[in-house]
Amino acid sequence: MSVVAALDNARSELFRALGHPVRVRVLELLHDGPKTVRHLLEATALEGSGLSHQLAVLRGTGLVVARRDGNTVEYSLGAAEVAALLLAAREVVAGLAAGQGQLLAELRVEHTW
Template sequence: MNKGLHEFKADFFKALAHPLRIQILEVLSEGNRSVNEIQTQLGSEGSAVSQQLTVLRAKNIVYGTKDGNRVIYSLRDPMIIELLEVAKQIFNNHLVDAITLLDQMKDE
């Protein structure tokens, strides 16, 4: 087994393990944004967004580029978009399973 790869995956998923970070990645999957643009789109405090962007930058999931006096954030790897879509599909599958189970229990 590749221990380094497993550690990378564990660290990567830890970096994703926060709802606001996921929301930030979903916003960035639509295109590059500044902190203020992300904050406005999410209706979240700037300090919270900045704090979570710091975590995502530290794990090389996003990067920032200076544009005058602001920083524009981007996804480091466009495969993140696919990962978020797969996670959504898994969620939907679980939801369908739960609804099916509830329907079965209701019919008993």
């Protein structure tokens, strides 16, 4: 596999990991600092197995890392750039939403019957 293909694969896996609302929510929760599994369970209202699966996907891409302290597992963002990625995603979504709002306003003005 070429370097370009490997990079394309890595980016694709990153975006695939970001393609689930629960995983995005977990990343947002971790943006404020490390959280225990218990806290993540309470905040996401998932069952343990469901959260475990989502965390495994995030760990697999390196977006989150786990640290065990006795019986407690604590998760945190895998790199500071993940926080920047979340912020960039918010800005893109906000910009798209604003653009859609403008388009709807223009359609209403043009098509007043």
